[in-house]
Amino acid sequence: MVDNERVRFPKLKPAEPQGTHLLAVERQNASFKPEELSVYMHGQQYLDARESILNILQNDPILGDKSQRYYQGRDQRFDRAMLNAKRYAELIRQHNWNADEALIADMLIDEPNQFRLHRSMFMPTIANQGTEEQKDFFLRPAEKYQIIGCYAQTELGHGSNVQGLETTATYDPSTQSFILHSPTLTAAKWWIGGLGKAATHACVMARLITQGKDHGPHPFIVQVRSLEDHRPRNGVTVGDIGPKFGFNTVDNGFVMFDNYRIPHISMLAKFSQVVKATGEYVKPPNAKLSYGTMVFVRANIVMESRYVLARAATIAVRYAAVRSQFVDASNPKKLEGTSRTVETPVIDYNMVQYRLFPVIAQAYACFFTGREMYKMYNENQDRMAQGDYSFLADLHATSSGLKSLTTTISLAAIEQCRRACGGHGYSMFSGFGNFYQDYLPKVTWEGDNYILTQQTARYLGKTFRSVAANKGNQQLNTFSERYIQDYLSNSGARCPAQSAADFLNPEIILSAYRFRAAQMIETFVRKTDQENRTFNSMLVLVYQISRAHCQLFIVSNFLAAVFPGPTQKELPKEVLSVLRTMALLYALYTMEEELADFLCSQYLSSDQATMIKEQVVQLLGKVRPDAVALVDAFGLPDYLLNSALGDSKGEVYEKMTAMAEMEPLNHRAVHESYEEIIKPFVHAGKHLWKRDSNGIARL
Amino acid sequence: MVDNERVRFPKLKPAEPQGTHLLAVERQNASFKPEELSVYMHGQQYLDARESILNILQNDPILGDKSQRYYQGRDQRFDRAMLNAKRYAELIRQHNWNADEALIADMLIDEPNQFRLHRSMFMPTIANQGTEEQKDFFLRPAEKYQIIGCYAQTELGHGSNVQGLETTATYDPSTQSFILHSPTLTAAKWWIGGLGKAATHACVMARLITQGKDHGPHPFIVQVRSLEDHRPRNGVTVGDIGPKFGFNTVDNGFVMFDNYRIPHISMLAKFSQVVKATGEYVKPPNAKLSYGTMVFVRANIVMESRYVLARAATIAVRYAAVRSQFVDASNPKKLEGTSRTVETPVIDYNMVQYRLFPVIAQAYACFFTGREMYKMYNENQDRMAQGDYSFLADLHATSSGLKSLTTTISLAAIEQCRRACGGHGYSMFSGFGNFYQDYLPKVTWEGDNYILTQQTARYLGKTFRSVAANKGNQQLNTFSERYIQDYLSNSGARCPAQSAADFLNPEIILSAYRFRAAQMIETFVRKTDQENRTFNSMLVLVYQISRAHCQLFIVSNFLAAVFPGPTQKELPKEVLSVLRTMALLYALYTMEEELADFLCSQYLSSDQATMIKEQVVQLLGKVRPDAVALVDAFGLPDYLLNSALGDSKGEVYEKMTAMAEMEPLNHRAVHESYEEIIKPFVHAGKHLWKRDSNGIARL
Incomplete structure (x- = not known):
């Protein structure tokens, strides 16, 4: 390998405006301080721990170097992972990391290895x-x-x-x-x-x-x-x-x-x-005790999916703020301090917003639901310790459905964000390649995402029968019992919204979600009990019921956390405001995605469907100035992202070219196969070409 | 590398029933002869050419060996592709293949290489x-x-x-x-x-x-x-x-x-x-001439997507017929000739059918639309040669939207089929890995799938205005003009279906698709012309319009080809019958997927939506016995599939284990990293372990 043969890019800057400038402006324009949101979500203690672990890892001679990951084949990556695994074990001992700290390090290292199952x-x-x-x-x-x-x-x-x-x-x-x-x-x-x-x-x-x-x-x-x-x-x-x-x-x-x-x-x-x-x-x-552990594992999956969504969104949103393409005729941009029209950052295009901003909202939604699951898990463990198993079935059914739903949307989000990055999303330097490939099995393992929903729907059917049989005389303990009872007490209800603005009312949103889920469960129970339909013939409905139930659960947790209630006081006004926008966007975007369900239930009219679509577009506009700050608030470091497109400073093209320089094929000017493959072809025609005094080949 | 250290599986058979038997039974039970359908679609000449080229490739010392593909890193695969590219060029010369034959070979070799863009x-x-x-x-x-x-x-x-x-x-x-x-x-x-x-x-x-x-x-x-x-x-x-x-x-x-x-x-x-x-x-x-070429390129993409869909479905459907999991309580299976209950092949589960069979239908749909596009391309070329450019804009707009739609559904189908294979879908031996990764850029290049739809919607908006302005006095030349005129003549129409069976009527289906597409275009025109909405604020609608238009186009071509008309005579009764089922499944499954659109248009009621869902389930049941034959009819050889799961004989588990034996990590019993990484850990505790007379380690 002759080093002076290596490809070097000329020292040129990208075209104006610079990515660093564009990202800086985005951050100036945000309506809130991302650090405050970050502290609220993670707690200062966690953030300090993450920072300190990040410092250790970044400066570690072995784990600090991720530079070769995208170029290595399986054999090399396998050997390296072995080395990394050993080093990880050493660092845990050396720094006396507890289980949580070890997990933070594992997340930042971001490479499954041969010893992971040993620990997990x-x-x-x-x-x-x-x-x-x-x-x-x-x-x-x-x-x-x-x-x-x-x-x-x-x-x-x-x-x-x-x-x-x-x-x-x-x-x-x-x-x-x-x-x-x-x-x-x-x-x-x-x-x-x-x-x-x-x-x-x-x-x-x-x-x-x-x-x-x-x-x-x-x-x-x-x-x-x-x-x-x-x-x-x-x-x-x-x-x-x-x-x-x-x-x-x-x-x-x-x-x-x-x-x-x-x-x-x-x-x-x-x-x-x-x-x-x-x-x-x-x-x-008693075999039931182990179900508690499953709930905990699944709460972890939901919490992890928050970072998966945030990571995908971080890369795509930052790159969308830097990447400029076409001039938006309705709103042409000028280069700062000049009258020169420049192309529009793609983040200003409505379709890009529609593809990316709901992913940010999903990330926040998973945070609030993950938090709620931990709380419920702890409550349930206390109850079980006292011999009270009454919450376990509900918690288990919901956590099964949530594992299925959140991993499904997370995986879709990675690919959606990757595609929204255009051609460069396909480069490994985007940071999407390994990320997608390694997350992919989550939809299959720890319970296949289709099979899991069967448990959820069976449980909900059982609950429906029991609530219906008790005709309101029963004490309603669980989330599911309460919304099924709500529905049974008014199964002919219709959505009262009269304008797009009405859909900013949490109660109007929640009523629609409750009605839809409960009515689907009712259909399932009717077909089973009265129409003798086999379970196998209803598996599509079963899947939809689980999804409807879990979406209701997520929307409920998110709205409850950010609309009038105890949380309000913990948060600066601006942060609360942006979280409310996120909650509404999550709820209404999901309604739009599942519109057929809501319309089939007849709870919603087609005019109201149009209002929801309008409101989603308005919310996207509201999110626009805060988009970069909203992904920044997750605080995912460049060390983790390992992405040119998602570079925190906006040096997208500088990083792309620097990473291309490291491609092993660029270590030599002429490829090894030249002598055997190309030369025989080309030299056969070489005599045809002459060169003029400028070195230009001519006939 | 000591060869006797290589891992060898014991000579055991998979559990009963054998995959070979299960696939053979599937083929016996089919209602039609796949060869007849194959000849109808491809023509005998093409089939003969493919067979002869396949023979040459399979027996070629270089191109015949795909066995190392899944194990090699980029460097090795790159070198090999270079060699393959050279060999491919030699074979073209040696066998004097024409352009079509060269393309067949390229498709079967199934590996993009360094010289491909040179030719294409x-x-x-x-x-x-x-x-x-x-x-x-x-x-x-x-x-x-x-x-x-x-x-x-x-x-x-x-x-x-x-x-x-x-x-x-x-x-x-x-x-x-x-x-x-x-x-x-x-x-x-x-x-x-x-x-x-x-x-x-x-x-x-x-x-x-x-x-x-x-x-x-x-x-x-x-x-x-x-x-x-x-x-x-x-x-x-x-x-x-x-x-x-x-x-x-x-x-x-x-x-x-x-x-x-x-x-x-x-x-x-x-x-x-x-x-x-x-x-x-x-x-x-005149720049317009080059648009003709783009239409041709896109017709090729639609025709290619047929094989992409068929390939994904072939692997997943065959494996679903072999893989047995759980016992379906409503329909338990016995092992042939015994009273022993065995697990149910997953192809019998409704949800698996719902995930796989529509993909088969999509493959056939793309065949009929691709064929129509070639026809229209040729007609248009003839017209342009006579100076008549009146069809060009319509053809170009439709082909843009179709490139977007068919590549989007094809990519989704690969992943859907992969996931339907459960855990093994994640193994490279499934044949989905490279296949997905290499098809992925299709949704971005040759026109980004979102950007492309803007051309389609702009054109349709223009057409709508022109048809509306002419109030029925204009001569209607194009597909788009005709359905827009239909809509304008009765924009208050409602779907007349009264039972699930009514949705087997092609005219009832087509009317719904026409109404939905035209009404969306009307909304777009109204918002633009009367409500001063910017194009940018309507990009989601724009995308949906293109999709609705192209789905109508595909459904129209498919139904026209298989319901009373000239084609009927060319085909044996059984083949025609199964193609009709395919056409109806494509049309109704797509309606179910896009139900929100149809309901929002108010053309369809929520009761009718329920009928459609019921009808889809019934059609899935009708497809069930023909599923394997329907993928067989595409005749994709094992050489192309390179898949253990999709093995044409059903030797799934035999192939999985044979391929695992070839994994380079299995060439030696103990991995190279043992001395450095594992031994120091393990030997530190070795003194703790003793062995009894049976060789069993004990305290």
């Missing part, structure tokens, strides 16, 4: 489902990475249907061991993060068979590789499942067992147990 | 816009790859707005040369396929400046690299723009010019010219 699934499973002896035996060494684990549930032939798993663990009392076995090819454990090359152990979900009876899937801690030399144990076939659309820094793996024996201690026994001497199966006392 | 843009541009002298000078050597070209229009700072390009070409009569110059960083040509490492020449769009006047962008053929040693010419900075989301086998490049001189012959002069001696600018006679 293997250790927590042992902690939650292991006995004290098992914790000593497995968890203590795991904490020091003396064993490295993963979580092996999914099989080649089974994902969502856990009850259909094929791997068996048959107890043999004579040797006091379980015999793990994969009876078919489809029984291979598959997709297991960390298993491909890294893990020494796996938490394997296998059908427990003892005393001749199949008790269904149970968790076993299984050593798959030697602790001496890391080779697979006899009876274990283990490896990597190959390349994926994203997540290629992770060794998603497979494992198959050929009558592989593991000791009695392997089966996690806090809940179910097998008596060592006899093989007798002892049932778990 | 560089040579055609010279052929269409060059003088005879220029063709001798540039095109003849290009045909033999003695010069290798690309098409350089887009700049770092300008994409859609071609008029805003910054690169200048200033004519200097004293040396009879143009001086090419990039005045700013944003003037860098960017995204230019083939320019990064391969091209010797570029067709550069630059602002022509002569005699002190700027005449806007014109095309110049510019030598950028030496024909001797391939190094960049002095005054030329050229290189690769770096990694992209897909298309990484192509060297999308940039180029900047520093007062770089090119001879007078460089400016393509069939239309505009610069007089050599004086620099006088001579205007083009």
Whole structure:
């Protein structure tokens, strides 16, 4: 590699006006201080922690350098992720980060690695489902990475249907061991993060068979590789499942067992147990407790989706403020201090606003709903500790639907924002590529987004029947019960709005959402109970019910938080005002997206639909001057974004060219394939060309 | 690399029932012969050509091997694509393939390469816009790859707005040369396929400046690299723009010019010219002719989208017939010849049908509309040859909107089908990864899908005004004029359907589509002319108008082709019947998707909306037994699909495991990073573990 052959761009500036100037003006024009909103959302303590961790990471010799990520193939990225994973573990120890701090660092590093499941699934499973002896035996060494684990549930032939798993663990009392076995090819454990090359152990979900009876899937801690030399144990076939659309820094793996024996201690026994001497199966006392954990995991997903949405919006909104294209004839821009007409920043175009600003609103919506979910989770844990399980089903059903809804909209938002960046959105330097690819599996794993909605709708149908049967005499405990009762007390209601301005009234909005959701549930119950329709024939409706319920939940939380109520006092007037605009935009944009539902319910007239559309356009105009400040308030650093388009200073084109200079293909002037491929073609015609005194080729 | 360390799966079969059996049963149960439908769509001649080319490619030592594609990083794939590109050029020569045959081969090879733009843009541009002298000078050597070209229009700072390009070409009569110059960083040509490492020449769009006047962008053929040693010419900075989301086998490049001189012959002069001696600018006679070519390019895109949709559906439908998950309680399946209940193939679930079958219908819809566009293109070319330009504007507007609509739905369909494959859809072995990534730019390039709709809506607004002004006295020539006149003659009409079955009547469907599109155009015209709304404030409506117009166009073509009319006779009864189901499903599913529009227009009542939803579910059930045959009819070979999930024989899990065995990480049992990363952690705790006589680790 001859360094002086490297491509260098000439030292030129981009055309006027400069991106740095445009972004600075946007920030001057904002109606509120983003720092104040940031503190309100995150708390000063979190912001300080994030800042301090960011400083450590940015200055770290290993984790500080993300510059090669976009150029490396899987092999190189895989090796680097391994190194990063080790460094991450060292920093946690060195700085004594607690779990929250470790998560902040993980988010900023922004690269799934081979040890992530060890921390996020293997250790927590042992902690939650292991006995004290098992914790000593497995968890203590795991904490020091003396064993490295993963979580092996999914099989080649089974994902969502856990009850259909094929791997068996048959107890043999004579040797006091379980015999793990994969009876078919489809029984291979598959997709297991960390298993491909890294893990020494796996938490394997296998059908427990003892005393001749199949008790269904149970968790076993299984050593798959030697602790001496890391080779697979006899009876274990283990490896990597190959390349994926994203997540290629992770060794998603497979494992198959050929009558592989593991000791009695392997089966996690806090809940179910097998008596060592006899093989007798002892049932778990109460399975409901684990649902609480699922709610917590899903609250985390909703809170994470806030950052996913914010990240996509940050890149696209900043670039839209810098990128100028065409002259808007109805509102031509002049170059500051001159009479020269310049092109219009695309953020001024109505269609771009329509594509981007609702994403900002969705990010804020997820924040308020995530916060509410944490609150409900804590309340419910307290209740359960007192033996009160009455809130659990509602919370679980809503959290299932919310996981489905928020990950679906987040993924759509990434792609929507990417496309709104035009051609450059397709460059990896946009920061959308890896981001999209790594977020993609979220819509499938931890509950497929379609399957999950079945739980939500079934629960809502049950609730509807119970509220209807009690005819208002029941005490209404839950969110769902209350809006279903509202509907039942006036199922012929119609929306009272008479002008676009009426749709700025939270109660008018909420009534519409309540009516729509409840009426859809009523349809589902009627078809099931009176028309004998099968569940399978109504899966589209089932999906829509879950979505309608969750949208109502999100809108309710958002509006309640920013319209007259306790929150008001915590916030400066300007911040509250912009949050109200966000809440209204989220609510009305979503109504417009789901307009068919609202119109089919007959609660809304087509004139009112037109009013909503008008109001959305007006709200977009209101958001316009605050758009950049609204994404700034999330405080996502350039280190995380790793994006030329989303550069916080607006140096879009400077970064694009600097990153292009680093492309390995540009390290040499002439590509290696020239001699073999191009030269034979070109030299065959070379004699045709002459050069004149200016060096210009001529006939 | 020690070969005996490679991971090998045990010789086990997947769980019963086998995928091969399930797919065979699907094919037995189809109501029609897919070969007959295939011949109808493609013609026997095309099918024979495809078969013969497929044979050549599959057996070619270079192009026959796609096995490494999913494992290679950009550098390896880039080198390989270069080799493939050369081999492709050789095969064209060797087998004397014509342009159509070369395109079939290119589609089957399914890998964009460094020479593709040379064939698809560089040579055609010279052929269409060059003088005879220029063709001798540039095109003849290009045909033999003695010069290798690309098409350089887009700049770092300008994409859609071609008029805003910054690169200048200033004519200097004293040396009879143009001086090419990039005045700013944003003037860098960017995204230019083939320019990064391969091209010797570029067709550069630059602002022509002569005699002190700027005449806007014109095309110049510019030598950028030496024909001797391939190094960049002095005054030329050229290189690769770096990694992209897909298309990484192509060297999308940039180029900047520093007062770089090119001879007078460089400016393509069939239309505009610069007089050599004086620099006088001579205007083009008629620019309209080039619009005809754009229509042809867009007809190709619509026809291509048919295969994109079919390819996505082929993979997902076949896998859905093999993949079994859960037991459908309302219709439990037994393993053939036994009483054992087995899981239900997911293709039997209503929601899966709802996600997949409309994609099949879209593929057929695009076929019929693509065919119609070719017909209209030819008719229009004939008319223009006789000086009749009356059809051009309509055809151009419709083709703009169709490019936007069909590429948008195709891309959405790829992702929809991928997700419907559950977790395995995320594996590269699904065949969706590269496919999606390489198709992605279609929604942005050759006209951004949002910007394009502005042309369509502007034209329709103009047409509306003209038809309205003529009050039925005008002769109605075009498709658009006719449906607008229909609407104007009865703008208070309402849908007459009284039952779900009424929506199987093509006239009832078409009336609704016509009314909706025309009424939206009317709203746009009213807001513009009477309410003084700016175009910018209506861009959302503009987008919707284009979509409504194009959906009407597609539905019209599809229904016209398969309901009573001339086509009927060409087709066996069973094939015609299944095509009618497809047409109705496309039409009604799209109505359901766009229900808000139809309801807002008040043409449809909410009861009728419910009927449509019911009818869609019934049509899905009708498609069910023919789903596999319907994708088979497109005849996309396994060589193209390169997919484990879409395997034509149904050997899904066998292929998944065979492909996993080839993953480079599985070539060695222990990963290279073990010594440095894992061993220090694990060995620190090794002393804790003992092994019993069974080799089981114990405390």
